[in-house]
Amino acid sequence: MDHRTPVRRAARNAVLALLVLTTSTGCAGGVEGTPGAAGLHDPYFPKLGNGGYDVTHYDLALDVDAPARRLRGTATITARATQDLSAFNLDLVGLTVQSATVEGRPAAVNRAGHELTLRPDADVESHLRKGRTFRTVVRYSGTPQTITDPDKSKEGWLRTADGAVALGEPTGSMAWFPGNNHPSDKASYDITVTVAKGLTAVSNGELASRATSGGTTTYHWHVAEPMASYLATVAIGRFDMKSSTTPDGIKVFTAADTKVAADSARVLARVPEVVKWEAERFGPYPFSATGAIVGRSGDAGYALETQNRPYFPGPPGTGLLVHEMAHQWFGNSVTPESWRDMWLNEGFATYAEWMWEADKENNPVQGRFDAAFEDDDNWAFPPADPPTAADISQAPVYGRGAMVIHKIRQAVHDDKRFFALVKGWTRAHRHGNASTADFTAYVERTTGKDLTKLWNTWLYGRSRPASEG
Incomplete structure (x- = not known):
């Protein structure tokens, strides 16, 4: 039996009501949630x-x-x-x-x-x-x-x-x-x-x-x-701007600082060619527009795959253009779920450079792989597990990331099937996000192979194997 007076009971009930309201809304009278x-x-x-x-x-x-x-x-x-x-x-x-x-x-x-x-x-x-x-x-x-x-x-x-x-x-x-x-x-x-x-x-x-x-x-x-x-x-x-449209209907817009426009013109004219070449290997270009922005040397310390038109600090070489345009598929359309998955961006973009050199300059991919294998910098840490935030853009993420892609290609044993696998990946996660676990599961599901040894050696391994085989 409650022996408190009605007034005190009313006061107590009012306080309890306030407490319930505050607990359920975060603040009295606020939004519930x-x-x-x-x-x-x-x-x-x-x-x-x-x-x-x-x-x-x-x-x-x-x-x-x-x-x-x-x-x-x-x-x-x-x-x-x-x-x-x-x-x-x-x-x-x-x-x-x-x-x-x-x-x-x-x-x-x-x-x-x-x-x-x-x-x-x-x-x-x-x-x-x-x-x-x-x-x-x-x-x-x-x-x-x-x-x-x-x-x-x-x-x-x-x-x-x-x-x-x-x-x-x-x-x-x-x-x-x-x-x-x-x-x-x-x-x-x-x-x-x-x-x-x-x-x-x-x-x-x-x-x-x-x-x-x-x-x-x-x-x-x-x-x-x-x-x-x-x-x-x-x-x-102050930019020299040019616009055009590819036969596939993709709008091309390039902008080069007037101080470097003349030196940039030749490589920027190859943007449609690079996009077409990469679309044949990676699947349809994922955006309605493409192009590039070229600033002056020293405006930034690096190029960046900004969506639709990568940014370059000074006139880029063709290889760098190929790399940053490949990111439109790998990084921009298929975007990493977290920064730990950065190698999915850089590994594919670096491998695109290797393939371009093989197709256009008669420099076999295996030669680039062998050079990367011998480069001690690529073995500083596993590409899928950089030790700190300062390492997510370091050599293993790029060079050894590309080696992972090449080892998958070797495991498939057939270029037609390999490029079908790559196109399937960009199609499945088009305009979405994906993690390393998503990728390894997709590759094994698509190939029907258990690639545990490949992942343990090339993606997560902490030391260079005795040979690249």
């Missing part, structure tokens, strides 16, 4: 990416003052909740957030490092139920940062002589727009960039429009197919 995770526990970058939602589209509107090195941006992000959400995170470094809304209602914003936490208004809770689509708008500005990778290379927003270039592998996209910065969450994009008249803004996908008004020009680029955030790019400067 729980916060999305602040990281996806990637084996090398555990704090990158965010849980609780899947982005389907980014609409990025950027106003770039290149001389002042300032950017104003509005990111409209359409996403689907994968759980009942009370809050969720975006990755953004350096830039200042002016405001954020979810479904048109103001959202509370908290910053901690590169984590941007949004807590939506209670009035939009029905839009944050599992399976529902919701729209977030973030307005931000500031001076975009250059990020130093674990391997000491530079990415993010890189300043150039007359503008900038944005490069995102593996973490850099968060330097210029907020997002779910992990390869496992791919989306379509609209990227609109306004720059001073006389400058050009080149990005991914197809050029939807270009308009000059007063002293500025606005470029709108549309990416219809899914793209991982690390593959998004913007290059701002």
Whole structure:
């Protein structure tokens, strides 16, 4: 029997009701659900990416003052909740957030490092139920940062002589727009960039429009197919631009800095040839547009397979063009599930170089394999298990990754069957994500062979075998 007075019982019941409400919603009067995770526990970058939602589209509107090195941006992000959400995170470094809304209602914003936490208004809770689509708008500005990778290379927003270039592998996209910065969450994009008249803004996908008004020009680029955030790019400067269409209907757009345009013209003219050659080996080209961006030597320390048009710091050789274009299949269309699966990108792209040399320069693939086998750098660690984040772009991921592909080709014993296997892989995971485990299982299922010895020696082995046989 309860001997407390009715008043005290009423007070107690009110407190209990409040506790129940707080427990079930995360905060009194808030959205029913729980916060999305602040990281996806990637084996090398555990704090990158965010849980609780899947982005389907980014609409990025950027106003770039290149001389002042300032950017104003509005990111409209359409996403689907994968759980009942009370809050969720975006990755953004350096830039200042002016405001954020979810479904048109103001959202509370908290910053901690590169984590941007949004807590939506209670009035939009029905839009944050599992399976529902919701729209977030973030307005931000500031001076975009250059990020130093674990391997000491530079990415993010890189300043150039007359503008900038944005490069995102593996973490850099968060330097210029907020997002779910992990390869496992791919989306379509609209990227609109306004720059001073006389400058050009080149990005991914197809050029939807270009308009000059007063002293500025606005470029709108549309990416219809899914793209991982690390593959998004913007290059701002003075470019010599050319456009055409292949017989297969693929739009070709190249942009070369005016200082290197003449030296770049010959290799850029081979883009359609390279795409056709690779499509014959890897399956249909996976995108509606292709091309390349060529900056000046020193603008960046590396080339990058930015989607639709790879970026090159200076005129590339044909082999490098072949490598980066191969990534349109391996890395861009079939995207790694995590950064541990990087060898699937680089191994295939390196093997594409070997095959091109065999077909076009009479340099047999086996000769390239033998040279890679003798290269001590390729045996520093297993390609499928780099020891640290600083190692995901080191020699074994490339050279020994390519050796894995060649050993599969030898195991198949028939080039027709080997290329059918490769085409089946790019078809099965077109515009998706795949892991090393997915790949090894697929190869064994397709060939009907137990390739445990191959994987243990070439993919996971920690020492060079006595012979390559």
